[in-house]
Amino acid sequence: MSTLLEVSGVSVSFDGFKAINNLAFQIGPAELRAVIGPNGAGKTTFMDIITGKTKPDEGRVLWGEKSTSLLSMNESRIAQAGVGRKFQRPTVFEDQTVAENLMLALKNDRSPFAVLGFRPKQSDHDKVADIASQIGLLSSLERKSGELSHGQKQWLEIGMLLSQDPKLLLVDEPAAGMSPAEREHTTELLVEAAKTRAVVVVEHDMEFVRRLNCRVTVLHEGSVLAEGSLDHVTSDERVIEVYLGR
Numbered sequence: 001m002s003t004l005l006e007v008s009g010v011s012v013s014f015d016g017f018k019a020i021n022n023l024a025f026q027i028g029p030a031e032l033r034a035v036i037g038p039n040g041a042g043k044t045t046f047m048d049i050i051t052g053k054t055k056p057d058e059g060r061v062l063w064g065e066k067s068t069s070l071l072s073m074n075e076s077r078i079a080q081a082g083v084g085r086k087f088q089r090p091t092v093f094e095d096q097t098v099a100e101n102l103m104l105a106l107k108n109d110r111s112p113f114a115v116l117g118f119r120p121k122q123s124d125h126d127k128v129a130d131i132a133s134q135i136g137l138l139s140s141l142e143r144k145s146g147e148l149s150h151g152q153k154q155w156l157e158i159g160m161l162l163s164q165d166p167k168l169l170l171v172d173e174p175a176a177g178m179s180p181a182e183r184e185h186t187t188e189l190l191v192e193a194a195k196t197r198a199v200v201v202v203e204h205d206m207e208f209v210r211r212l213n214c215r216v217t218v219l220h221e222g223s224v225l226a227e228g229s230l231d232h233v234t235s236d237e238r239v240i241e242v243y244l245g246r
Ligand SMILES: Nc1ncnc2c1ncn2[C@@H]1O[C@H](COP(=O)(O)OP(=O)(O)OP(=O)(O)O)[C@@H](O)[C@H]1O
Pocket: 014, 015, 018, 019, 037, 038, 039, 040, 041, 042, 043, 044, 045, 046
């Protein structure tokens, strides 16, 4: 299997505390992966390293067919290279419609000035409709985003990221605060997205992780403690110890 992202030997310390410790992680170009781990395991720092927000003290982060190092790139270049990140709280433009939010994201320029002189082509409208259908918001295109439910706002933001066609999508706790029906739709959305790109989902909710039905990486104290199917990792004695404190 080819590799899209390869992290190896990565460590980072904050004031002498090793938040990431000799971390190794690989993901393929069309793969869904769940990353779990107790509080403070290093999940957020791991994503910060991939997106360039935090630079590690040592190690390698290689990207794409040419194994380009992401470490020499700043955050915006890493985003341009195809890394999209969805934070926990949705950050859509509440006064704009769903269609307008998607159109803005499509143009990859969120400044209102860029929109003033912008005349969307038919192909842009088609792409917006296509993404709205993927995220289940086709019938809500003309609604103001502020009127959407929490779950719908999360989907809209995922759609805004998808419209930029990232090769790797990092998603932080997508199921938090969602109703059971919304969680189910989110699962489908992420599984579908991972058919054509790599998707890494950081999640605490094990039921949600089970439904993703994908390979799971367990982080603990900044390293990979276990990796494999959810059944495999949850039957690992060390994982049980970390989660249950035994
Ligand atoms: N900028 C920072 N300065 C100092 N310590 C930090 C910084 N960022 C993270 N840490 C510490 O590094 C460790 C890993 O934190 P991180 O947020 O990556 O864990 P996490 O797995 O995402 O946790 P949670 O599930 O609670 O979000 C924690 O002990 C945290 O306090």
